[in-house]
Amino acid sequence: MNASRIDISVSGILKVALPVCVSPLVTFVLTLTDNVFASRLGMNAMNAVATVGLLYITFSILGVGLAGGAQILIARRNGEGDHRAVAVTLMQAVSLSVLLSIVLFLLLKFITPLFFSSWISSSEISALMTDFTDIRSWGVLFFVPTVVFNAFFVGIARTATVGIAMAIAAVANVLLCYVFVFGALGNEPMGVSGAALATVISEFLALVIVLGAAFSPRIDREYGLRKMLGKFQPHTMLAILRISYPLMFQLMLSLSLWLVFFLLVAQLGEEQLQASHIIRNTYLLALISTMGFSQTTRTYVSTLMAEGRTGEISGVQRRLIVFNLVGILLLTHGLVLYPETIAALFNA
Numbered sequence: 001m002n003a004s005r006i007d008i009s010v011s012g013i014l015k016v017a018l019p020v021c022v023s024p025l026v027t028f029v030l031t032l033t034d035n036v037f038a039s040r041l042g043m044n045a046m047n048a049v050a051t052v053g054l055l056y057i058t059f060s061i062l063g064v065g066l067a068g069g070a071q072i073l074i075a076r077r078n079g080e081g082d083h084r085a086v087a088v089t090l091m092q093a094v095s096l097s098v099l100l101s102i103v104l105f106l107l108l109k110f111i112t113p114l115f116f117s118s119w120i121s122s123s124e125i126s127a128l129m130t131d132f133t134d135i136r137s138w139g140v141l142f143f144v145p146t147v148v149f150n151a152f153f154v155g156i157a158r159t160a161t162v163g164i165a166m167a168i169a170a171v172a173n174v175l176l177c178y179v180f181v182f183g184a185l186g187n188e189p190m191g192v193s194g195a196a197l198a199t200v201i202s203e204f205l206a207l208v209i210v211l212g213a214a215f216s217p218r219i220d221r222e223y224g225l226r227k228m229l230g231k232f233q234p235h236t237m238l239a240i241l242r243i244s245y246p247l248m249f250q251l252m253l254s255l256s257l258w259l260v261f262f263l264l265v266a267q268l269g270e271e272q273l274q275a276s277h278i279i280r281n282t283y284l285l286a287l288i289s290t291m292g293f294s295q296t297t298r299t300y301v302s303t304l305m306a307e308g309r310t311g312e313i314s315g316v317q318r319r320l321i322v323f324n325l326v327g328i329l330l331l332t333h334g335l336v337l338y339p340e341t342i343a344a345l346f347n348a
Contacts, residue, residue, distance in 0.1 A: 006079070006157055006303045008316050016299065017323065019163030020154050021292030026166035028284050030173050030202060031057070034195045035281055037177045039346045043274050045192050046346060047266075048128035050277035051120070052136060054262060055112060058255040059104045062248045063144030066096060067151035068298060069244025074155030075299045079306025083223045090152045090214075091228040092236040094145060101144035108137035119263050122270060128192050135196035142203040149210040154295050156223075157303070165209035173202035278346050282335055289327030293320050 007015070031053050038049035070093035077085040113133055116126040150162045178184050180194030190197065213219065220226050258280070265276045300316050334342055 005307055005309075006300065008300070008304075008312055010319065013296070013300070013316065013319055013323070016154075016157050016159050017293055017296040017320070019159035019161075020295050021288060021327065024288045024291040026170040026206075027057075028288055029170040030199050031284065032281055033170075033173050033177050034199055035277065036345055037181045037195050038192055041181070041191055043270055044122065044125050045128055047122075047270060047273045047277065048125045049132055049192055049195055050281070051125070051262060051266070051273075052129050052132045054255070054259055054280070055133075056108065056136060056140070058252060058259050059108060060140050060143050061251040061255055062104065063097060063100060063140075063147050065248030065251050066093065066100060066144070066240070066244045067147040068247045068295070069093075069240050069242075070148055071151035071155045071295065072243055072298050072302050073240060074152055075157075075302035076306045078156045079303035086152075086156065087223045087225050087228045088231075088233060088236055089240065090148070090223075090225065091231065092233055093148045093151070093240050095232060096237055096240060097145045097148040101141045104140045104144065105137055108133060108140060120266050122266075125266075125270070125273075132192045132196045135193055135200060139196075139200040139203045142200070142207040146203065146207045146210055149207075149214050151295075152214060153210070154299050155302075157299060161210060161213040165206045165213070168209060169202040169206040172205055173198050176201055274346070278343055281346070282332075282339075282342055285331040285335070286328050288331055289324050293324040293327065296320060 006012070034049050034053060035046055039046040070089060073089045074086050077083075077089060113130045116129050116133075117123070120126045120129065146165075150165075153159055153161045176198030177195055179187055180190045180198050181192075182194075183189030215225055262273070262276055262280070266273045297317065297320050300320070301313055304310060304313050304316065
């Protein structure tokens with residue numbers, strides 16, 4: 001196969017898709033880790049962490065939508081062999097991600113805590129949510145730019161970097177949660193604030209890794225990203241937003257409905273809220289495969305169109321659908337075969 005043409009064989013598709021699936025897997029692991037460690041602090045701690053986690057995801061999913069639009073354009077330009085346009089698109093998307101992350105940070109840190117007491121009937125859960133949000137909100141400043149850089153690597157079908165960065169972040173989060181939440185290695189126990197700090201540090205670490213990879217000499221020689229630093233092209237930003245905004249608001253609307261549901265359940269009692277969060281955590285398993293293969297689909301469709309291989313798109317889509325179904329079955333079989341074991345993770 002010509003090196004400039006994307007590989008549509010089974011092995012080629014999986015080589016692109018599997019590292020991409022690591023990204024939503026790590027998002028799940030970060031959420032799961034916070035929930036599991038918080039559950040050891042008590043039911044109210046878990047409820048607080050899980051509710052803020054869903055709130056965080058609801059806002060930060062706007063960054064995922066922005067990255068999705070950027071990925072489509074990056075894959076298209078890369079398929080055309082226009083590496084300069086790839087660099088321009090990425091850097092304009094990064095600029096948008098920085099602006100978006102600042103807005104989301106201000107909302108999460110200063111605005112949403114004002115409503116916790118009216119949303120949650122338990123004053124203890126509300127107070128714990130405030131403590132967790134005070135630190136957790138900083139993570140969005142790192143998460144949103146990271147998913148945009150991930151979109152670059154997925155768009156050019158070099159997804160190993162994404163898998164490595166996200167895997168390191170997941171391992172770091174588990175270790176740091178143990179250190180900060182319970183006070184290991186001589187640290188003072190921080191409780192839910194420790195879980196928040198561990199996740200923020202992990203997200204920062206992921207950003208550092210993808211930044212280092214994106215601006216490495218090898219990538220810079222090929223795409224010239226450094227030359228585009230500090231350059232703004234409003235028309236390119238608008239092009240990205242025209243593609244991104246439907247996806248951004250579709251994703252946010254979907255998660256907003258979830259958030260409203262959990263806030264309603266919170267009025268019923270603490271045990272009902274915990275049970276709902278346990279079910280939500282297990283349901284997220286299905287999204288790992290779905291989100292990973294949906295990103296892969298965007299890359300393949302855009303690239304094949306740019307390469308003039310539109311006749312091959314339907315075949316690739318069929319393969320991706322089958323891979324996604326297999327992935328969902330592998331990840332969610334435990335919900336049917338051993339649900340008690342999974343639920344036990346969240347009970348101290």
